[in-house]
Amino acid sequence: MQPRNMSMSGVVDLAAVKAAQEAKAKAEQTRAETARQGGAGAVSPADLVIDVDEAGFERDVLQRSAEVPVVIDFWAEWCQPCKQLSPVLERLAVEYDGRFLLAKIDVDANQMLMQQFGIQGIPAVFAVVAGQALPLFQGAAGEEQIRQTLDQLVQVAEERFGLTGLTVDPDAEPGGAPAHEVPAGPYDALLEAAVQALDAGDLGGAVQAYKNVLSDDPGNTEAKLGLAQAELLQRVQDMDPQRVRKDAAEKPGDADAQIAAADLDLVGGHVEDAFARLIDTVRRTAGDDRDAVRRRLLELFEVVGPEDPRVVGARRALARALF
Numbered sequence: 001m002q003p004r005n006m007s008m009s010g011v012v013d014l015a016a017v018k019a020a021q022e023a024k025a026k027a028e029q030t031r032a033e034t035a036r037q038g039g040a041g042a043v044s045p046a047d048l049v050i051d052v053d054e055a056g057f058e059r060d061v062l063q064r065s066a067e068v069p070v071v072i073d074f075w076a077e078w079c080q081p082c083k084q085l086s087p088v089l090e091r092l093a094v095e096y097d098g099r100f101l102l103a104k105i106d107v108d109a110n111q112m113l114m115q116q117f118g119i120q121g122i123p124a125v126f127a128v129v130a131g132q133a134l135p136l137f138q139g140a141a142g143e144e145q146i147r148q149t150l151d152q153l154v155q156v157a158e159e160r161f162g163l164t165g166l167t168v169d170p171d172a173e174p175g176g177a178p179a180h181e182v183p184a185g186p187y188d189a190l191l192e193a194a195v196q197a198l199d200a201g202d203l204g205g206a207v208q209a210y211k212n213v214l215s216d217d218p219g220n221t222e223a224k225l226g227l228a229q230a231e232l233l234q235r236v237q238d239m240d241p242q243r244v245r246k247d248a249a250e251k252p253g254d255a256d257a258q259i260a261a262a263d264l265d266l267v268g269g270h271v272e273d274a275f276a277r278l279i280d281t282v283r284r285t286a287g288d289d290r291d292a293v294r295r296r297l298l299e300l301f302e303v304v305g306p307e308d309p310r311v312v313g314a315r316r317a318l319a320r321a322l323f
Contacts, residue, residue, distance in 0.1 A: 098165040
């Protein structure tokens with residue numbers, strides 16, 4: 001298969017979804033804060049190339065694309081051109097030193113993703129920038145062409161979306177934790193304080209207690225779930241349900257109205273209705289509104305739990321709505 005160039009012009013059009021200078025300033029602020037904290041959040045060179053499947057696509061590609069351009073290499077074991085292209089992409093991912101992340105997807109094991117991207121043949125290379133999918137090239141392209149495409153991608157990602165990439169620490173252990181980082185300790189007392197605050201109706205106190213845990217241990221599953229639940233309850237406590245549902249019915253394209261109604265749906269136990277409402281709103285909206293709806297849906301996934309079958313199905317539906 002001969003390489004077929006695909007236009008990158010859509011990237012510039014997508015810049016309208018956010019104020020470029022504000023995004024760039026925010027990204028630089030985050031990077032400066034990371035450096036101030038002694039390199040927390042740095043990745044090892046080995047973490048610049050990852051294998052991705054359907055279950056992890058939302059987390060490993062869509063969410064990561066908010067901080068770094070994610071280049072996707074669709075490949076298969078039987079594909080001879082893939083065996084020429086993939087090593088080049090992997091080497092360049094390390095050479096570009098965190099300016100993009102390479103996600104490798106085996107199409108034989110992840111046919112749904114292949115269909116969602118409309119791929120007719122492999123190798124095929126896409127990028128995802130700030131949640132938006134962009135075709136780069138198809139076929140075993142030469143290294144010079146690949147470099148030109150990647151240079152354009154990282155330039156547009158930084159200038160238009162404020163994505164300055166990842167901080168790479170050669171001494172960091174694979175998996176994202178710096179080698180010198182001290183493992184987080186137990187947080188039973190703080191978690192118990194959060195539960196007691198919830199029982200007492202002190203939602204603000206519960207939110208703060210969970211945040212205190214996550215500030216030291218960002219991966220603490222119990223605190224993430226508790227925070228998502230406490231914040232949901234905090235959002236709905238002062239709502240007028242009748243007014244919220246009236247607004248949602250009268251304004252199907254209003255992101256804020258649909259987000260508020262979805263919160264009420266979930267608190268009322270109508271999980272599928274909440275997910276379906278926001279996925280439909282993703283299809284009807286664009287730009288900042290669409291991104292706000294997508295973020296709220298991800299928060300509601302945390303409330304229900306990532307292993308829940310309703311969440312698994314909704315993640316697939318969200319991917320279809322986005323692409």
